[in-house]
Amino acid sequence: MNLAKAVVFDLDGTLIDSLPDLAGALNRSLARHGQGPIVQSDVAPMVGDGAKVLLQKGYAACGLSPTDEDEAIFLADYEAHVTDLTEPFPGIPAALTALRDSGYRLAVCTNKPEVSARKVLAALDLEAFFDVVIGGDATPYRKPDPRHLQAVLNALDVTTTDAVMVGDHINDMKTAAGLRVEAIFVTWGYGRTDAMTRVDQAAQLPALVDRLLG
Ligand SMILES: O=C(O)COP(=O)(O)O
Numbered sequence: 296m297n298l299a300k301a302v303v304f305d306l307d308g309t310l311i312d313s314l315p316d317l318a319g320a321l322n323r324s325l326a327r328h329g330q331g332p333i334v335q336s337d338v339a340p341m342v343g344d345g346a347k348v349l350l351q352k353g354y355a356a357c358g359l360s361p362t363d364e365d366e367a368i369f370l371a372d373y374e375a376h377v378t379d380l381t382e383p384f385p386g387i388p389a390a391l392t393a394l395r396d397s398g399y400r401l402a403v404c405t406n407k408p409e410v411s412a413r414k415v416l417a418a419l420d421l422e423a424f425f426d427v428v429i430g431g432d433a434t435p436y437r438k439p440d441p442r443h444l445q446a447v448l449n450a451l452d453v454t455t456t457d458a459v460m461v462g463d464h465i466n467d468m469k470t471a472a473g474l475r476v477e478a479i480f481v482t483w484g485y486g487r488t489d490a491m492t493r494v495d496q497a498a499q500l501p502a503l504v505d506r507l508l509g
């Protein structure tokens with residue numbers, strides 16, 4: 296058993312394919328100004344720094360910048376539709392089950408607003424896997440600031456050498472590197488990096504985590 300060891304997951308693009316609902320909310324917001332839609336493949340690289348930055352990047356692509364009202368409407372609209380089309384990526388529930396069965400403690404470190412993160416985890420029956428969930432609006436720091444991950448490790452009471460971070464974005468890799476925490480880059484998400492340790496399928500995660508933390 297690995298009671299003192301933990302696996303910290305990014306959420307969007309790592310555990311869940313949330314791009315359709317993120318793009319939907321962005322495009323509904325742009326439509327209020329007679330702009331868009333932006334196709335999902337162009338929205339994907341805008342995901343990773345949280346919902347507000349997604350809105351700013353989407354508006355910038357149309358030569359606009361969002362007002363406070365646009366932001367409030369967008370955040371409320373996304374929160375209301377956070378599970379319309381969003382699903383776990385293939386093999387994720389089984390991989391989380393295998394990791395828990397091996398004794399790892401699991402957590403989520405996401406730049407997503409925490410209310411939306413918890414809502415989607417509950418709706419997709421993933422919430423019970425995680426001891427700690429910290430969203431991008433829940434502390435003064437968010438990824439790539441390593442203090443976001445440090446807050447998760449503190450809440451877990453786990454040391455940096457007993458944790459691994461799993462993510463789909465350069466922000467996740469930078470966050471882990473800032474604390475010298477081992478990191479695994481998942482290739483099924485929305486980001487691109489040259490990270491050395493990579494996985495292409497969720498089923499490969501438990502063995503890789505064992506190798507890095509064992
Ligand atoms: O929603 C985002 O922009 C990023 O969220 P993530 O940190 O879970 O990938």
Ligand SMILES: [Mg+2]
Pocket residue numbers: 305306307308309343462463464484
């Ligand atoms: Mg991500």
